Amino acid sequence: MAWSHPVPQITDEERRGRLAQLQARLEERGLAGLLLGSTESLRYFTGLVWHQSERLIGALVTPSQVYYIAPGFEESRIESLPHLTGEIAVWQEDEASAALIASLAGPVGKLALDDALPLFVYHELAQVFGPDRLFDGGRLIRDLRLRKSPAEIALIEYAMSLTLEVHRRAHGIIKPGVRSSEVVRFIDEQHRALGAPEGSSFCIVSFGAATSLPHGADGDQVYQPGDVVLVDTGCRLDGYHSDLTRTYVMEEPDAEFAATWAIEREAQQAVFDAARLGTACGGLDDAARRVLEKHGLGPDYRLPGLPHRAGHGLGLEIHEEPYIVRGNTTVLEPGMCFSNEPMIVFPGRFGIRLEDHIHMTETGPKWFTEPAKSPTQPVG
Known part of the structure; x- marks a missing residue:
C-alpha cells in the first residue's frame, strides 16, 4: 500500500545505523553474534516483518554479517519482502535450524539471544551450543531501542493524532442503547478511514461498572444513560x-465522579511534572501515588486506588521499556x-483512566497529545 502520510517511514539508512551500533557492541563484548527471532526487534534492525510460528525465521547478526535464517520453502517469500541486504541461509524441514546457526556463528564466543525468542528455540540451541555459550541479549537490544530517533517520535506523534481524532468521533456516537461492539467496530473503521491500514491495533470500550476492570469485561455491554464510558484504543503506522x-x-x-476525575487528572499531571531528565522512572509512579494518598486513596496498590504501574514505554511494541x-x-x-495513566479504580463501581503519552526532549517532557479537558469533554 502506498504511503500517504505527512511523516516519513523509517528509512533503510536509519536501520543500517541501528545495525552498525548493534554490531559494534557485539564486537566490544566479544560475542559471536545475536540471534533475532520473528520479533519486533527483527523489524527494528532489519526491516523484515514476520509473524512467529513453530518454525524459526529470523536473523543472525554477527560483528560483520547479517544472515536471514529461514526454512528453504520460505526463501522466495523473504526475498520479496522489504529488508536490509543479507544472505538468506536456509534449513530444510528434516534439518535443525540450530545446527545451521552454529555453523554460521562459528565455534568461538557466546551467542546472544533476542529476549523475545520462544522457549523451544532456546532448547534447540542449548542442545547444539550448550547452555554456557548462550547469552541473554535482551539488555543489549533494549538499550538500543530505548531512546527513539526523531523519525520514530514523528511516527508515534502522528499515530497519536489519528487516534485522538478517532476518540473525538467515537464520543459522538455514544447514545443510549449503543453496544460496546458497535463502538469498537466504528473505531476500527475510523482508524482505517484516517489512514491506519490495519485499523485498530486494539480497542477496549467499557460502560458502567465494567470501567473498573482495567482491561475491560467479557461480553457485549449496552450503554445506559448515566454510565461512565471508558475507551482505550490505538493503531500502528509503519x-x-x-x-x-x-x-x-x-x-x-455527579459530585463523586467529578471529584475523582479531577484527582485522576491531578495524578496524571504529577507524573508529567516529575518527568525530568535524570529522574528515575520509579519516581514518576511515586508522584502519582502521593496524589492519590493525599485524597485518601490507596495507599500502594490497595483499592480504591491505583492497582498497577503508572505507565509503560511504547514504540514498535505497545508495552516496552521504560x-x-x-x-x-x-x-x-x-x-x-x-x-502516563495512573488509573483510579473503585471495584464494582467505576474506574477512571486518562492515558496520554510523553516523550523526553533535550529540555524535558513533552505531551504527544493534550490531556482531556473535563469529565464531559474527552477531546479539546
Whole structure:
C-alpha cells in the first residue's frame, strides 16, 4: 500500500545505523553474534516483518554479517519482502535450524539471544551450543531501542493524532442503547478511514461498572444513560503504536465522579511534572501515588486506588521499556517515550483512566497529545 502520510517511514539508512551500533557492541563484548527471532526487534534492525510460528525465521547478526535464517520453502517469500541486504541461509524441514546457526556463528564466543525468542528455540540451541555459550541479549537490544530517533517520535506523534481524532468521533456516537461492539467496530473503521491500514491495533470500550476492570469485561455491554464510558484504543503506522484512553460521562457528572476525575487528572499531571531528565522512572509512579494518598486513596496498590504501574514505554511494541513503576531505577533520557495513566479504580463501581503519552526532549517532557479537558469533554 502506498504511503500517504505527512511523516516519513523509517528509512533503510536509519536501520543500517541501528545495525552498525548493534554490531559494534557485539564486537566490544566479544560475542559471536545475536540471534533475532520473528520479533519486533527483527523489524527494528532489519526491516523484515514476520509473524512467529513453530518454525524459526529470523536473523543472525554477527560483528560483520547479517544472515536471514529461514526454512528453504520460505526463501522466495523473504526475498520479496522489504529488508536490509543479507544472505538468506536456509534449513530444510528434516534439518535443525540450530545446527545451521552454529555453523554460521562459528565455534568461538557466546551467542546472544533476542529476549523475545520462544522457549523451544532456546532448547534447540542449548542442545547444539550448550547452555554456557548462550547469552541473554535482551539488555543489549533494549538499550538500543530505548531512546527513539526523531523519525520514530514523528511516527508515534502522528499515530497519536489519528487516534485522538478517532476518540473525538467515537464520543459522538455514544447514545443510549449503543453496544460496546458497535463502538469498537466504528473505531476500527475510523482508524482505517484516517489512514491506519490495519485499523485498530486494539480497542477496549467499557460502560458502567465494567470501567473498573482495567482491561475491560467479557461480553457485549449496552450503554445506559448515566454510565461512565471508558475507551482505550490505538493503531500502528509503519509498526509504531498509538495508545490513548479517555474516561467520561455524557451527561453532567455527579459530585463523586467529578471529584475523582479531577484527582485522576491531578495524578496524571504529577507524573508529567516529575518527568525530568535524570529522574528515575520509579519516581514518576511515586508522584502519582502521593496524589492519590493525599485524597485518601490507596495507599500502594490497595483499592480504591491505583492497582498497577503508572505507565509503560511504547514504540514498535505497545508495552516496552521504560516502565513507569515503583523501584525502576532507569533514568529518563532524551528520546524515551512512555504512557502516563495512573488509573483510579473503585471495584464494582467505576474506574477512571486518562492515558496520554510523553516523550523526553533535550529540555524535558513533552505531551504527544493534550490531556482531556473535563469529565464531559474527552477531546479539546
